[in-house]
Amino acid sequence: MNYQPVNTTTDTSFLPMISVVVPIYNGEADLPELISCLLSQTYPKDRVEYLLVDNNSSDRTLTALKTTAENCPITIRPLSENQIQSSYAARNTGIRAAKSEIIVFTDADCRPQPQWLTSLIQPFAQPNVVIVAGEIVALPGNTLLEQYANSQETLSQKHTLAHSFCAYGQTANLAIRRIALEKAGLFRPHLTTGGDADICWRILRQNIGRLEFAPEAIVQHRHRTTLKELESQWRRYGRSNRYLHELHGVELMREITPTECGYRLVRWLLKEVLRNSVKAIAGKATVLDLLNTPIGLFTARVRYTGQRDAKLPEKAKIIERLTTTENHIDK
Template sequence: MVYKSNPPKPNPPKSNPPKSNELPTSNSSHGFFPKVSVVIPIYNGEEDLQELIACLLAQTYPKEQVEYLLVDNNSSDRTLTCLQTAAEHCPITIRPLREVQIQSSYAARNTGIRAASGEIVVFTDADCRPQPQWLEALVQDFVKPNVVMVAGEIAALKSKTFLERFADRQETLSQKHTLANKFCPYGQTANLAIRRLVLEKVGLFRPYLTTGGDADICWRIQKEGIGSLEFAANAVVQHRHRATFDELASQWRRYGRSNRYLHELYGIDLMRAITFQECCFRLIRWIVKEVPKFSFKAILGKASLIDILTTPIGLFTARARYYGQMEAKLPEKAKIIDWL
């Protein structure tokens, strides 16, 4: 069984996690609390660590049933020192690890998996902000033996710039897009849990892959027909959107590289070219039809600048994705799968 329908949109939490060292307790007296290992790869994440660890401290999951494996991926800032300090002083189990041989978040995740002792391995990222009920909500579906993967929702942090508000409107980060992938559903590693037993059977991440590894591991698991991928809408992590055009272009070029790599690994369809002529046609139509329409609505308070500029920004991201796809080529080493 594979998750195929569009998942419901969660209500993003409005409150920020507590920043004290007080540990919350679970509201559920009869919950399902297996031993869990949370793996978080970190590269130059010093600025994110304080908020990240505050979010981990705020988790309602029983602290004796979870370990946090924070893997420094050869950072050049004070990430490792900060991790070691947190491990010494926090009332939760934080295990600082290092991956210095391969510069890839997937290699760092593999290092965490190898050191993990939990029966469920959970993944998120250093720039994510897990909400207090996140871990507890994420693992509940594993009470069903046929469930081998669970994806939680990824909501946006409060938007500060116009581009962040645009991406929020488009729900760029939401798992509902990846879970509805026409080739095969998958969950992004910003919010994903997998049974360790399954990783023993199908292997770990491809350590030399730099993007697309979340789709790859989910597809390998589903290809084996081992069990189902479920969606936990209430297991929410928040993530920041790209704030500048350079960051936005980099993000969509990376999506394009992922397309190319997965095409070479699985034969998925590549994104078609958007020609210069098509861009011109769509921009002319935008100027003639959409700008007057949404400008009038904006005067009436029924539209915003985001509505007016959706078409040109959409063309910008589509072109960036296409260029990323055309420039990329899967390295031979990236086909290697690590094993426990």
């Protein structure tokens, strides 16, 4: 699937009503920074509604949402999804309540930059554009694992936009035209990972419209800081690959065998460590340069394990649909 990055800074005359959907689970601590980012948006405040969907949190998220909505200069609509514990089910709740033709997605732990909405919306001025993906960059981090993820640009949309099966955008920074959701269906509410790829592929492979990349529509996201968090992240990537294989026929990743892993570690010890140690003494290499290979092997092994052990739940095949009574769009 081809797409072209577009310049979103030249023409800002296209200002449709938009709905921003944010699923939140135990996000009370994230709310102040998130709301601050939403308040700083350059997009006209009277053209945006923010649908913040609590997904059965055990903290005070829903109470905080309601309090914030009462005292905020932007339109915040607190919603609740208590039936299904899934960010995709929460997004569907937001979509059903949305009043706009264009629906934008981000997450509670993301930090949208001020030009985010202005840049993300402009490609929709072309009627055949139905999906726009903005860029995701890392929040500043100092730990070794954050530096590793940053060097790999783990969060960047460039990886998903270049997917060998079909391009897609991650829901941390994504906008979809409502008509595309009406035709292709909503998120699979029981899916726990891979739902962003699934919904984009259903839209694009039905030839409903085009996907555009808006690189200046930037959302910042925090990298994982501990080995446990990194393991969970890459195991989830593996599960996603298995689910998308069963739903769309995506090619499964190949296992790095113990022999291959051992060979690469020996090569790392005998060549890379020696070379980078000399560079480090000269101030031309860092600890990250020394440990890049073993961290990469670790994430690859964890991802494969996640793929190997995953099994798509039967309920995850369900696609929710918008009904005609839910098509209450404000222009």
